[in-house]
Amino acid sequence: MAEDQDFDVIVVGAGAAGLMAAVEVADAGASVCIVESEDEVGGSTRLSGAYVTLCETELQLGSREELLEDLLHSHQDDCQEDLSRLYVDEAPGTWRRLDELGVKFVRTFQFAHMSKPWAHELSGESMGGGAEIVACLKSALMKRGVTLLTSARAVRLMQREQRVTGVEIEKEGHRSKLHARRGVVITTGGFTRNVDLIRNFGRPGSEMILPMTGEGSRGDGLLLGMSMGAGIAYMMAGIAPTAPIDEETGKGVMAVYAGAIAVNLAGHRFTRESDLYIDLCWSALRQPKATFAQIYDAPMRTAYADTMMGKVLTGYREIEAGSVPELADILSRDFGFAADALVDAVAEYNNDVASSGIDNRFGRTNLVGTSGTLRQLGSAPFYAAVCRPGTTHFNGGLSIDNAMRVRDVFGEPIEGLYAAGEVTGGFHGAGYMSGTFVGMALIFGRLAGRNAASMPHGVAADE
Numbered sequence: 001m002a003e004d005q006d007f008d009v010i011v012v013g014a015g016a017a018g019l020m021a022a023v024e025v026a027d028a029g030a031s032v033c034i035v036e037s038e039d040e041v042g043g044s045t046r047l048s049g050a051y052v053t054l055c056e057t058e059l060q061l062g063s064r065e066e067l068l069e070d071l072l073h074s075h076q077d078d079c080q081e082d083l084s085r086l087y088v089d090e091a092p093g094t095w096r097r098l099d100e101l102g103v104k105f106v107r108t109f110q111f112a113h114m115s116k117p118w119a120h121e122l123s124g125e126s127m128g129g130g131a132e133i134v135a136c137l138k139s140a141l142m143k144r145g146v147t148l149l150t151s152a153r154a155v156r157l158m159q160r161e162q163r164v165t166g167v168e169i170e171k172e173g174h175r176s177k178l179h180a181r182r183g184v185v186i187t188t189g190g191f192t193r194n195v196d197l198i199r200n201f202g203r204p205g206s207e208m209i210l211p212m213t214g215e216g217s218r219g220d221g222l223l224l225g226m227s228m229g230a231g232i233a234y235m236m237a238g239i240a241p242t243a244p245i246d247e248e249t250g251k252g253v254m255a256v257y258a259g260a261i262a263v264n265l266a267g268h269r270f271t272r273e274s275d276l277y278i279d280l281c282w283s284a285l286r287q288p289k290a291t292f293a294q295i296y297d298a299p300m301r302t303a304y305a306d307t308m309m310g311k312v313l314t315g316y317r318e319i320e321a322g323s324v325p326e327l328a329d330i331l332s333r334d335f336g337f338a339a340d341a342l343v344d345a346v347a348e349y350n351n352d353v354a355s356s357g358i359d360n361r362f363g364r365t366n367l368v369g370t371s372g373t374l375r376q377l378g379s380a381p382f383y384a385a386v387c388r389p390g391t392t393h394f395n396g397g398l399s400i401d402n403a404m405r406v407r408d409v410f411g412e413p414i415e416g417l418y419a420a421g422e423v424t425g426g427f428h429g430a431g432y433m434s435g436t437f438v439g440m441a442l443i444f445g446r447l448a449g450r451n452a453a454s455m456p457h458g459v460a461a462d463e
């Protein structure tokens with residue numbers, strides 16, 4: 001048994017939410033230990049492009065009220081509204097805090113469902129946006145002398161007199177106890193890799209969704225919370241595909257937003273590719289074998305590589321050919337696509353774009369949402385990426401109040417237990433706006449750290 005240790009606050013999971021929480025605890029003058037189950041920090045955050053939805057910043061002057069309206073619309077007016085209000089109220093301060101910590105956004109982007117370009121982007125010059133946020137926050141932790149334990153998985157929470165008093169961890173085959181005088185903050189990310197939870201809470205067929213998330217997205221925090229009697233929120237509504245993935249490499253690809261069209265195994269287009277990627281993926285789940293190909297040409301490939309999505313979603317298998325019929329033949333031979341129908345689908349789309357600038361079959365008018373002008377697939381070489389619906393995250397998780405306290409099944413706060421980030425449910429409810437997952441992790445992680453640090457010392461942790 002390794003040595004037990006005492007801290008004011010224990011943070012479980014070192015993604016955006018956990019790193020942000022730990023920095024806040026340290027700056028409040030409390031002692032903090034952050035544990036991470038993997039050998040590297042960052043979780044899904046590190047893999048992400050880190051578009052972050054914020055308002056009233058130097059790059060986006062749009063107001064809280066405007067963002068709130070957009071958020072509630074994206075959440076299909078079915079969410080825990082106090083959390084949406086809290087998000088917009090805390091967004092400007094979080095922008096300033098991130099700037100202080102070295103996170104420098106350089107531009108904004110407008111996704112479908114956004115009335116303004118709310119999504120803030122990092123430069124992406126030396127690394128993906130998520131990796132940059134993680135690097136900045138990790139460096140802030142190190143400067144503050146925070147104790148970071150990697151390859152240390154939280155396996156149980158400890159409780160005494162109805163209060164959570166610490167965490168039992170497993171590191172290199174040994175178990176030890178970390179006692180928390182003020183509180184434990186769960187920031188373990190999502191449950192996209194936990195097939196049991198998906199089967200129990202998702203719609204039939206949801207287990208077909210391929211995860212492209214961090215290895216630690218096992219739902220540990222959800223189970224730890226539930227073991228203390230935590231309530232859960234919006235689990236079923238939140239289990240949805242969010243990104244097309246190449247099954248062979250496990251890499252995501254979104255060439256459709258650079259102009260590609262999506263065709264199913266029958267060689268037919270099946271959706272309006274400019275729609276929110278979640279809607280694109282739900283449509284794809286209903287196609288034969290849930291399989292489709294994104295078809296694009298050389299200029300679209302170059303344009304895609306220049307976007308943040310194109311910088312982060314790379315490394316997928318790409319099929320190249322000198323002409324559309326040649327590409328269709330390869331797709332037919334190697335993957336079973338109907339070649340003639342596929343050639344016809346490309347020709348029909350090109351004709352529509354050439355004659356009216358609009359796709360008549362599904363009413364696509366832009367590349368993404370209401371941005372970008374449609375292009376024909378006209379310049380060789382031509383490419384295809386064969387994919388299935390995958391996911392970058394799920395909504396739904398531990399029920400929290402607006403102090404980030406985990407609520408029990410009766411809605412009462414569980415003493416000493418906080419949560420933030422993808423492990424929580426309620427903020428997104430039944431819908432989702434791009435940039436709000438990293439946003440939620442940063443904004444609510446910050447609050448969870450601050451609130452846990454300010455709690456009075458609890459009962460002596462003597463388990």
Ligand SMILES: Cc1cc2nc3c(=O)[nH]c(=O)nc-3n(C[C@H](O)[C@H](O)[C@H](O)COP(=O)(O)OP(=O)(O)OC[C@H]3O[C@@H](n4cnc5c(N)ncnc54)[C@H](O)[C@@H]3O)c2cc1C
Binds near residue numbers: 212
């Ligand atoms: C490819 C990709 C692109 C994305 N792009 C965007 C985007 O542009 N904008 C956006 O808003 N969202 C995006 N998302 C979603 C977003 O990245 C995540 O929802 C968000 O980063 C989650 O942050 P988190 O801190 O809650 O969890 P994570 O970043 O996943 O961190 C959780 C950490 O907890 C650790 N952990 C788990 N269990 C334990 C345990 N028992 N003990 C100790 N540690 C544990 C994990 O290993 C992990 O490091 C994307 C996701 C992916 C995969």
